[in-house]
Amino acid sequence: MASLPDVTMLTLLLSAGTYGVYHWFEPAGLGSAGALLLAIPLYITLQARHLYSSAFWAFAFTFFSYYSLIIAYTITYRLSSFHPLAQYPGPVACKVSKLWMTFVVSRGYTHKYICELHNIYGDVVRTGPNELSFRDDKATITILKEVEKGPYYDCRNQKGVIPLDGIKSFHDHAIRRKLWNKAFNITSAKEHSEDLKSCVDELLHELDRKRTGVIDIAAWISFLSYDFMGHIVFGSPIGMVKAGRDFTGFAELADSLAYIANVISHIPWIWPFLQSIPNADAPLEIPRKVCKDLVSRRMKSNNTVKRDLYYYLLDEDGLESVKPDETVALMEGTTAIIAGSDTASTMMAHTLFFLMRHRSALKRVQAELDELYNGDGAHPDYTKNIETPYLSACINETMRVYPALLAALQRRVELGSGGKMIASHFVPEGTQVTASLFTMHRDPRHFSPIPETFWPDRWLSQETYVLPSGETIGKDDIVLNRSVYLPFSLGQQNCPGKMFANMEMKAVLSAILHTFDIKPAPETNLDDYENSISDVYITHKGPLPVKLTARR
Numbered sequence: 001m002a003s004l005p006d007v008t009m010l011t012l013l014l015s016a017g018t019y020g021v022y023h024w025f026e027p028a029g030l031g032s033a034g035a036l037l038l039a040i041p042l043y044i045t046l047q048a049r050h051l052y053s054s055a056f057w058a059f060a061f062t063f064f065s066y067y068s069l070i071i072a073y074t075i076t077y078r079l080s081s082f083h084p085l086a087q088y089p090g091p092v093a094c095k096v097s098k099l100w101m102t103f104v105v106s107r108g109y110t111h112k113y114i115c116e117l118h119n120i121y122g123d124v125v126r127t128g129p130n131e132l133s134f135r136d137d138k139a140t141i142t143i144l145k146e147v148e149k150g151p152y153y154d155c156r157n158q159k160g161v162i163p164l165d166g167i168k169s170f171h172d173h174a175i176r177r178k179l180w181n182k183a184f185n186i187t188s189a190k191e192h193s194e195d196l197k198s199c200v201d202e203l204l205h206e207l208d209r210k211r212t213g214v215i216d217i218a219a220w221i222s223f224l225s226y227d228f229m230g231h232i233v234f235g236s237p238i239g240m241v242k243a244g245r246d247f248t249g250f251a252e253l254a255d256s257l258a259y260i261a262n263v264i265s266h267i268p269w270i271w272p273f274l275q276s277i278p279n280a281d282a283p284l285e286i287p288r289k290v291c292k293d294l295v296s297r298r299m300k301s302n303n304t305v306k307r308d309l310y311y312y313l314l315d316e317d318g319l320e321s322v323k324p325d326e327t328v329a330l331m332e333g334t335t336a337i338i339a340g341s342d343t344a345s346t347m348m349a350h351t352l353f354f355l356m357r358h359r360s361a362l363k364r365v366q367a368e369l370d371e372l373y374n375g376d377g378a379h380p381d382y383t384k385n386i387e388t389p390y391l392s393a394c395i396n397e398t399m400r401v402y403p404a405l406l407a408a409l410q411r412r413v414e415l416g417s418g419g420k421m422i423a424s425h426f427v428p429e430g431t432q433v434t435a436s437l438f439t440m441h442r443d444p445r446h447f448s449p450i451p452e453t454f455w456p457d458r459w460l461s462q463e464t465y466v467l468p469s470g471e472t473i474g475k476d477d478i479v480l481n482r483s484v485y486l487p488f489s490l491g492q493q494n495c496p497g498k499m500f501a502n503m504e505m506k507a508v509l510s511a512i513l514h515t516f517d518i519k520p521a522p523e524t525n526l527d528d529y530e531n532s533i534s535d536v537y538i539t540h541k542g543p544l545p546v547k548l549t550a551r552r
């Protein structure tokens with residue numbers, strides 16, 4: 001029978017061994033967890049059973065000691081000067097465990113937290129035991145252009161099926177992305193402008209019908225975005241604008257799923273466990289069903305099939321040597337609808353929010369639109385790609401102050417690469433590196449003056465500028481570093497839908513602002529809307545209740 005010193009030594013050695021295995025080999029999955037975190041302490045419990053008054057106490061004490069020791073080794077190493085990231089400053093809680101950041105993320109204000117950390121610690125901050133956040137321009141550009149995605153994206157993997165945005169290797173990503181790039185170019189944008197026009201006309205019609213009451217304009221724009229994405233991904237609208245509500249539950253679910261996925265993504269080791277829970281993916285049936293219905297509508301359609309995204313994802317033009325998988329295509333179509341709807345609709349709702357807050361800017365946009373469209377009769381075509389410099393400045397400024405992806409985009413220095421120079425910093429292999437668009441866009445070294453303030457004029461080319469305070473400044477006083485204005489990210493993994501999003505935002509905002517005057521509904525406090533903006537990887541926002549009056 002093992003004595004107390006024997007059991008103590010056994011616990012010390014086996015817990016150190018388990019720590020070592022996790023540290024060096026990073027095993028993920030149920031098998032390794034079962035062996036290392038259950039079987040081993042159970043074995044020690046059996047050896048120690050006779051030392052305790054009951055099996056329960058033997059079990060409780062052994063498991064407690066075993067786990068406590070593993071945690072102690074982990075914390076000691078992470079805070080020690082032997083850790084490869086020891087030289088980088090950051091809060092102790094971040095250095096100790098990713099659980100701290102997971103907590104911060106669960107509160108929805110990661111973007112503000114990261115920004116604050118950079119203000120305190122400087123351009124490089126250790127935001128996790130094995131993670132660095134960078135703020136300077138050169139580092140951000142290198143990270144987004146040259147480093148593959150990190151474990152944050154692991155939970156895109158659904159039982160082995162990985163959509164485009166979850167593919168890490170540049171090589172594999174390029175193969176898949178080729179299909180997407182075929183779907184999102186100038187030719188296809190022209191092909192879809194009729195779809196956009198019909199969505200915009202339908203929205204204007206519905207808003208006009210409802211305008212005697214209070215309208216949640218954020219919700220209506222979201223309906224439009226889902227419908228437009230239905231067109232460009234599967235060839236027909238979901239029908240939310242017509243229904244006047246999110247009748248499928250798709251939009252609501254996308255918001256809650258994004259929240260959960262965002263939290264889990266910071267502790268990706270938990271993903272295999274969650275996936276093993278029976279029916280854990282049941283909620284995904286809602287978006288799947290909507291997309292399957294769109295696909296069957298597409299198949300039944302007698303019209304010549306449009307060259308929508310699904311056409312390219314399935315290689316219906318037959319140009320690829322390897323036929324793409326239908327399950328992956330359907331999953332990517334679903335991803336595209338979520339990625340394209342929530343982002344664009346949020347940016348449009350934010351723009352309207354800012355314009356209601358800055359009424360002089362609203363009037364300027366309307367004057368610009370009147371000049372362009374007043375001669376076009378009762379139904380101008382807002383999808384015509386007419387130059388609207390001031391409206392475009394307002395959209396740019398909105399995406400600068402509140403980019404759709406608020407928190408940090410994560411990449412990981414490739415394992416086996418020997419490390420990488422990021423700006424002037426050597427970063428060891430396996431380190432997760434992040435760049436935060438929110439932080440970058442508010443850095444006075446890149447956007448000045450008043451980087452925190454919505455001030456569209458900074459995007460215009462002029463000799464002099466009048467600040468909101470009334471002060472006049474010259475063009476040399478403006479800092480506008482376009483190389484780090486990155487609302488659509490950068491490099492191979494940037495946003496494929498950028499051109500469509502810009503086309504949609506301009507058309508929808510032109511249509512609403514030219515047709516209606518817009519004011520916050522009585523008792524609506526615009527601050528409530530701003531306070532509701534939170535990070536769930538994409539942005540979560542609250543309602544934006546407004547009153548519309550016809551202008552024409």
Ligand code: HEM
Pocket residue numbers: 164165166177335336337339340341343344347403404405409410486487488489492493494495496497498500501502
């Ligand atoms: C204003 C609207 C939009 C904004 C601000 C936006 C922004 C972004 C950003 C910042 C990324 C990089 C994400 C990362 O690295 O984690 C991204 C990726 C992506 N976006 Fe967009 N997006 C918008 C609209 C769209 C639209 C209309 C689509 C249409 C399909 C779309 C589809 C995607 C996809 C599939 C990815 C992943 C790309 C990849 O990994 O290769 N987005 N978007």
